[in-house]
């Protein structure tokens with residue numbers, strides 16, 4: 001197996017991927033909080049970790065990919081109240097939308113998509129263990145994690161304990177022993193329509209403990225890769241890491257892999273900022289192929305801006321691959337001289353999952369193949385398909401196979417255009433070219449003769 005390195009947030013270093021169980025990689029990535037339709041920014045971790053899984057599978061690993069759904073959360077209570085519907089109903093509806101919207105990406109589903117609501121027993125057990133070990137305390141029906149009881153706190157986000165703010169505002173401030181402590185369980189309050197019984201009183205879990213419990217329930221402690229957006233490093237992931245390690249004396253995950261934000265006009269795309277493009281709208285506008293190409297063109301760790309220019313570029317990339325797809329010869333092998341580009345593609349992905357470098361290798365391959373075809377060499381697409389499969393764009397080649405190419409009428413127009421050109425009747429040839437354009441075909445004149453390429 002190829003050596004794979006990943007940038008690990010905790011150590012700040014590129015670390016080799018060394019799975020807990022040889023040959024098997026387990027990934028947990030934080031999914032959305034379902035209080036509205038997801039936007040393009042929410043879709044990025046889904047795309048990044050789905051593609052990462054495909055790469056690992058290509059490398060021969062068995063992969064278990066878990067992406068949770070946060071369906072119990074303050075934001076859901078607030079949104080449900082504003083909409084005048086029960087919070088469970090809102091969460092259920094938005095979870096269904098999330099599944100539909102991400103289905104539109106054509107990346108398949110994660111192996112498990114746990115719901116917080118369905119993990120309450122595990123969450124309560126984990127909180128009980130933290131209380132028993134002296135890392136948490138119950139007060140007036142709330143339970144808080146005692147941050148000062150866990151000296152490694154801050155190691156993931158590299159923050160100084162005294163400069164942290166849990167972002168819980170005034171909620172529970174009077175009950176906390178230390179402002180740094182954060183909620184594991186929140187006592188039921190007037191107006192909240194969802195709650196569960198627990199030894200310390202009726203209430204509901206805090207967000208961070210939900211993920212610790214869901215990840216542990218499905219992957220065990222010490223799984224391979226914990227992922228999510230870089231905006232989750234603190235406090236969400238810092239708290240997940242602290243809870244699990246404090247409870248079990250063992251780190252939650254071996255590697256922490258964070259994707260950068262999607263930005264719009266220089267700002268993080270976020271519902272709270274109000275600068276969002278919804279995923280299902282982006283899919284309807286640009287199509288899933290261009291959207292996947294758009295994401296793959298950016299390094300997962302870097303912010304990526306959502307702009308018309310970037311999307312058009314992605315659409316052009318997709319078009320170039322489709323066009324080459326139609327020129328490939330299914331009976332021919334991929335030329336040996338292009339093999340280093342294919343190898344470069346996989347080497348780039350093994351180096352901290354560098355999809356832009358990998359994508360560049362795809363286009364070098366496309367250029368090389370076009371050049372060979374122009375010079376009359378038949379080119380097979382096996383290598384291209386292998387690369388595109390990992391990027392979930394191999395369908396671009398199927399479209400070329402399946403679309404059956406130009407029909408009889410188009411082929412006849414092309415033949416008449418050739419005859420007109422041979423007779424040097426360029427006005428007639430141009431008119432025939434326009435007729436072909438009206439049918440959706442562009443004539444490309446190459447060394448191997450003219451061919452029809454969809455417009």
Ligand SMILES: [Zn+2]
Nearest residue numbers: 030031211236
């Ligand atoms: Zn999470």
